Amino acid sequence: MEADRLRSTIQEAFSNVSVPAGRIVSCPCPECEQLQVTFGGRQWASLSTHEVFIEAMSLSLLTLEAFHYYLPAYLCVSLQNDDESWDVRFQTTVFLGELLSKHPGEWADERQLVLSPNQVSAVVAYCEFIALTDEELIEEATKAHDQWVSLLDHEQ
Numbered sequence: 001m002e003a004d005r006l007r008s009t010i011q012e013a014f015s016n017v018s019v020p021a022g023r024i025v026s027c028p029c030p031e032c033e034q035l036q037v038t039f040g041g042r043q044w045a046s047l048s049t050h051e052v053f054i055e056a057m058s059l060s061l062l063t064l065e066a067f068h069y070y071l072p073a074y075l076c077v078s079l080q081n082d083d084e085s086w087d088v089r090f091q092t093t094v095f096l097g098e099l100l101s102k103h104p105g106e107w108a109d110e111r112q113l114v115l116s117p118n119q120v121s122a123v124v125a126y127c128e129f130i131a132l133t134d135e136e137l138i139e140e141a142t143k144a145h146d147q148w149v150s151l152l153d154h155e156q
């Protein structure tokens with residue numbers, strides 16, 4: 001699958017998710033406040049590469065609803081070919097692969113279960129694409145792929 005087609009697949013899979021109305025972080029620390037100010041109320045597709053890059057490690061700070069909405073921003077920026085996008089790709093792929101091992105329990109479970117089968121398929125396709133196209137991230141992308149594809153098996 002080409003990057004452009006994968007981007008469309010991701011956009012389509014997440015097109016039915018609405019911008020979170022309220023706060024997108026639950027913690028009042030400066031780091032989370034910054035994320036609230038940058039992303040809060042914004043359409044994910046309107047976030048610039050640089051804005052996502054600045055928040056490359058922030059997926060775990062988002063509320064469940066905000067994680068569901070803003071994940072495609074991370075996935076789509078990750079498919080671009082520049083240094084900032086690569087950093088987002090690295091952090092996002094590691095996050096997807098370590099979700100269950102790093103945050104075992106309800107927190108991680110609900111972040112996987114909030115995604116529809118279509119959205120999980122898009123995440124799996126993303127991981128496959130990264131494993132095939134980025135030599136530096138084969139290990140991380142394969143780990144992420146295995147974790148998310150098993151979720152799809154359970155749903156079928």
Ligand SMILES: [Zn+2]
Nearest residue numbers: 027028029032
């Ligand atoms: Zn915080």
